[in-house]
Amino acid sequence: MNLKNILMIGLILIAAGSLITAVNAAQDTNINGINLKVLDGFNPHESDVDTTHMDEDGLDVEDIDGTRVDNKVTREYINSNGDKLELTVGVLNNGKPVQAINAYGYTKKSINGKDGYFKTERDDGRQQYKFQYIPDGKLVKIEAPTENSISKVMT
Numbered sequence: 210m211n212l213k214n215i216l217m218i219g220l221i222l223i224a225a226g227s228l229i230t231a232v233n234a235a236q237d238t239n240i241n242g243i244n245l246k247v248l249d250g251f252n253p254h255e256s257d258v259d260t261t262h263m264d265e266d267g268l269d270v271e272d273i274d275g276t277r278v279d280n281k282v283t284r285e286y287i288n289s290n291g292d293k294l295e296l297t298v299g300v301l302n303n304g305k306p307v308q309a310i311n312a313y314g315y316t317k318k319s320i321n322g323k324d325g326y327f328k329t330e331r332d333d334g335r336q337q338y339k340f341q342y343i344p345d346g347k348l349v350k351i352e353a354p355t356e357n358s359i360s361k362v363m364t
Contacts, residue, residue, distance in 0.1 A: 240282045241298040243347055244364045251286035251294045258282050273299045273350050274341065275311040292335065295352040306346025315341065321360040
């Protein structure tokens with residue numbers, strides 16, 4: 210091999226490495242100031258933003274499984290098997306911290322060094338694993354196809 214071929218192969222390897230890095234970087238997401246990782250193979254499906262507002266009957270209150278929040282952002286991802294990954298982050302107005310989780314049917318558990326609340330249930334015929342915790346005064350809910358997936362989503 211001559212020097213030209215060696216340099217060309219080196220450039221191809223660098224380009225391939227950059228592409229792989231870019232693909233992995235695209236798997237990170239920030240929701241309401243919380244960094245989370247999207248599992249490999251999961252693609253964006255739906256995104257939703259809900260906020261409290263005044264309607265004709267009074268205040269419309271938002272919550273995440275019973276814990277009141279003023280604003281919540283949910284991003285849903287699906288893989289080729291139809292498995293769902295749902296990431297939700299809720300906050301209170303004026304930077305007030307969420308103090309406690311009111312998660313009916315959940316049990317206390319620590320995952321990936323974070324104390325929170327955990328439960329499993331069937332959704333659309335599939336087992337779903339759900340975990341809620343409070344980092345930096347924000348309520349995070351992760352719904353994933355396995356318990357191990359939950360720890361991979363946390364950063």
